[in-house]
Amino acid sequence: MTDHPAPPKDLPKDPSRLRIALQSDFFYSFRRSPVAVVSAVIVLTMVLAALFAPLIAPTNPFDPASLNLMNGFTPPSTPNAFTGDSFVLGTDDQGRDVLSTILYGMRISLFVGLAAVLFAMVLGISLGLLSGYAGGWTDTVIMRAADVQLTFPSILVAMLIFGVAKGVTPVEYRDQMAIWVLIVAIGLSDWVQFARVVRGATLVEKNKDYVAAARLIGRRPGAIMMRHILPNVLSPVLVIATISLALAIIAEATLSFLGVGAPPTQPSLGTLIRIGQGFLFSGEWWILFFPAITLLTLALSVNLLGDWLRDALNPRLR
Amino acid sequence: MADPVLSIRDLTVEIPTRHGILRPVDRVSYDIAQGEILGVVGESGAGKSMAGNAVIGLLTPPAHIAGGEIRLNGQRIDTLGPRALRRLRGKDIGMVFQDPLTSLNPLIRIGDQLTETMLTHLDISRKEAEARAIAALDEVGIPGAARRIDSYPHEFSGGMRQRVVIALALCAEPSLVIADEPTTALDVSVQAQIIALLKRLCRERGTAVMLITHDMGVIAETADRVAVMYAGRLAELGPVRDVLTKPQHPYTHGLMASTPLASRGQARLHQIPGAMPRLDAVPDGCAFHPRCPAAQARCTASPRPVAQDGAAACWFPRIKQEVS
DSSP: OOOOOOOOTTOOOOOOHHHHHHHSHHHHHHHTOHHHHHHHHHHHHHHHHHHTHHHHOSSOTTOGGGOOGGGTTOOTTSBOTTTOOBOTTOBOTTOOBHHHHHHHHHHHHHHHHHHHHHHHHHHHHHHHHHHHHHOHHHHHHHHHHHHHHHTSOHHHHHHHHHHHHHHHSOGGGHHHHHHHHHHHHHHHTTHHHHHHHHHHHHHHHHTSHHHHHHHHTTOOHHHIIIIIIHHHHHHHHHHHHHHHHHHHHHHHHHHHHTTSSSOTTSOOHHHHHHHHHTTGGGTOTHHHHHHHHHHHHHHHHHHHHHHHHHHHHOGGGO | OOOOSEEEEEEEEEEEETTEEEEEEEEEEEEEOTTOEEEEEOSTTSSHHHHHHHHHTOOOTTOEEEEEEEEETTEEOTTSOHHHHHHHHHHHEEEEOSOTTTSSOTTSOHHHHHHHHHHHHSOOOHHHHHHHHHHHHHHTTOTTHHHHTTOOGGGSOHHHHHHHHHHHHHTTOOSEEEEESTTTTSOHHHHHHHHHHHHHHHHHHTOEEEEEOSOHHHHHHHOSEEEEEETTEEEEEEEHHHHHHSOOSHHHHHHHHTSOOGGGOOSSOOOOSSOOOOGGGOOSSSTTGGGOTTOOGGGGSSSOOOOBTTBOSOSSOOOSOOOO
């Protein structure tokens, strides 16, 4: 059948990738949702602020040379009684600028959150794929492990891991290890939902004919999982990842608040809140208030973004 | 006749359940010669697809081959290990699935699906594979093949997708194609085109085809020989003309009589009384005897009659009797 009319020569050129992206349903639904746009702008601003904290922050709160103890407890936007220095969001007991500590704290919070979600994602996706595709006792072992993990609160899992890790790390490395232990601890307490969702989607996909066709042409199970099934189960993963990010940031703050997370030398938002809560009832409210508001805004924006993403990727709600 | 491409002897597939062992395929034997199209017909659950899956080794546990043998180009394949089987079946067997909506990976461009298949099994360069992919699409009648190669499956209609699937099944130059109800999911107007396409391409290449369907019209138009299955067993096997016009087995006769035919001008369609037995309740002797108008004492007792090529699985075959 080679006698088709030749396609016309002056076919329109394929549109560029940016153009395709801007015209997609996905982008359209984004533009149509004010909540999504606002939260995306907030998240983006905060990520950029955290990323460029050293450039934006008025002072480096972790450089002892830049600190003046006389500046301690300066209220927001009020000149200090002794030095005359003024700070937008005030200072803490050590005279550190609260705005700067928040910017640096957001770096830690976002980094821990992102890394923990990434870790949970890799772990959860791998185990979920394996579980769904292999079936049988592999499936049983992995899913029972997941069930067991769900029977106690994830914060407990994280604290347990954190405690054990702290016990086996030499004292001088503890502060450096703390961040990584946090990531592993939060990641390990968070992989279950990724695994469950991926397993469910894999069970659906693996019975489709294209997987049978791939098996028929002699693809190995590993290759089928990675090339054929994984890309087809990714969209729910994206939604969970976003919502998990908010949860991971909160989990990190909780652990840090409880004193088992980021050390005071590398304070995250949670550590800042813990430091601040000691001064709440003595009138220095700003030390607690601003980090807490930042955490709330960040977590809420990420969550709202996740909600929109879930609706946008759900074909039934289009 | 040269050695058949596919030779199945006494193939039995079993599914162990807590109610006992089910036999969705029970001592089935047939051959398919080079360039021949064998139609496998039967009701739903008669074991047509199960037999096809057994041949390509895609039975899902707990279903397994419990007896008999399968030979592909003279080589026994039912006893091969998974690795050797994987290499062999991908190269020598192509598969056209029922639903073109799910048999193409929605996230991979069709050109990539074609080249991937060819690169796995043919010793050719990527460039050559791409050229062949375009040729293959052109051959199955997809206009502007060179442009469509970068399209995703969702950009095609059902019929077009099934054409792609056929190109995919044939691109590695298999000696056998198993088409499992290739037209069931398609519009009637497209069905004929697809069947004609499949037939023409396989004729040109001398590919043997196992065409699994429940559509007698498709069989009559396409197949050279036909195997009629009932309750996991072969009821009748023979050249398509003989089986359709002079069925020996009462079941085939009933099937033919219940096919609507304009020339017959009947008010009501003929019906075979009763229904096919469930697999856990296949009666002793001939599985068809409870529904058979010609059943006699011998039909209810073991051993049951087994079909041979040209001889129906019936103790009292209807000989040379045209369907009225």
